[in-house]
Amino acid sequence: MGEGRDEGERLEMASFPERLTTSSSPLQEIQQPPASAISNTEPTGRSRRNKPRVRQLSDTKLRQQKLPAWQPILTASTVIPTIFGIGETGVCKSETVEISIVIVKESITDYTTCSVPSQNTCEYVIKLDGDFQGDVYFYYALDNYFQNHRRYMKSRSDSQLLGNLQNVGDCEPYAYLNTSSGRKVIAPCGAVANSMFNDSFTLYRNGSSDPVPWTYKGVVWPVDKNRKYRNPPGKNLQHAFRKTVKPPNWQKPIYELDLNNSDNNGFLNTDFIVWMRTAALPDFRKLYRILVRHKNPLYKNGLPAG
Numbered sequence: 001m002g003e004g005r006d007e008g009e010r011l012e013m014a015s016f017p018e019r020l021t022t023s024s025s026p027l028q029e030i031q032q033p034p035a036s037a038i039s040n041t042e043p044t045g046r047s048r049r050n051k052p053r054v055r056q057l058s059d060t061k062l063r064q065q066k067l068p069a070w071q072p073i074l075t076a077s078t079v080i081p082t083i084f085g086i087g088e089t090g091v092c093k094s095e096t097v098e099i100s101i102v103i104v105k106e107s108i109t110d111y112t113t114c115s116v117p118s119q120n121t122c123e124y125v126i127k128l129d130g131d132f133q134g135d136v137y138f139y140y141a142l143d144n145y146f147q148n149h150r151r152y153m154k155s156r157s158d159s160q161l162l163g164n165l166q167n168v169g170d171c172e173p174y175a176y177l178n179t180s181s182g183r184k185v186i187a188p189c190g191a192v193a194n195s196m197f198n199d200s201f202t203l204y205r206n207g208s209s210d211p212v213p214w215t216y217k218g219v220v221w222p223v224d225k226n227r228k229y230r231n232p233p234g235k236n237l238q239h240a241f242r243k244t245v246k247p248p249n250w251q252k253p254i255y256e257l258d259l260n261n262s263d264n265n266g267f268l269n270t271d272f273i274v275w276m277r278t279a280a281l282p283d284f285r286k287l288y289r290i291l292v293r294h295k296n297p298l299y300k301n302g303l304p305a306g
Helices: 045-050 076-103 150-154 222-228 270-276
Strands: 019-022 028-031 137-142 176-179 182-186 284-291
Touching: 222 270, 270 284
Parallel strands: none
Antiparallel strands: 137 284, 176 182
């Protein structure tokens, strides 16, 4: 495409060789092609549309990467102070974290070897040498439990946890269970749900019959409970889960996890949601409860020694 010529215009030229003929006269006659054979033809509208168009970028400094740049000159007088400044910042942050760790008090009780009587209730004495001031959090911990195994992590159905009970996703072999009434969907399905930690804890102070007040509120992340878990439609959970069956290792169905609190039952159960958030390491701890401080004056400042 020549410079200054409109895009789409085309010049067609027909070339005819000149033919020299000899006649009887002494003059030589040169035959030329008719004038209509050479023409400047205009392309039709269809040929204009079919011709590929080339999109040219604007010739700017930004697009052509010609903007002025600045590159620092690294010298000892500039690099050494920068390194020391970054190092001092890191030291200050590490000292702050270390101080906060020292301030936090922790009491760990291993009940692995605790003998379980016939009523499946294990009693263990926990001694607190000092007051636990402020907010107190109750955790349970497991060692050498690989929740980060690839096949274990995939064995779940996020769609089912949103209320679509018949969608079992990658839950095999914990997707269906044969019962006397036929083949039914397991809810919740998958290996993660089937291996849910089901120990429950009750803490009494100094042999008192009044348990220490704990709450499940604030344990799970709001984004988990509001977006990732939802019970099937219906006010009666037992009726909503009537076409499903509990996981093989569960002692009771999903709709009986907390009969006293409707907002903590079914797929919205706090203990269930905490367990379904798989841990990244084989040794982990999960939040179980938070101390209630505003109801009883005894626990206003935290958990007293005892």
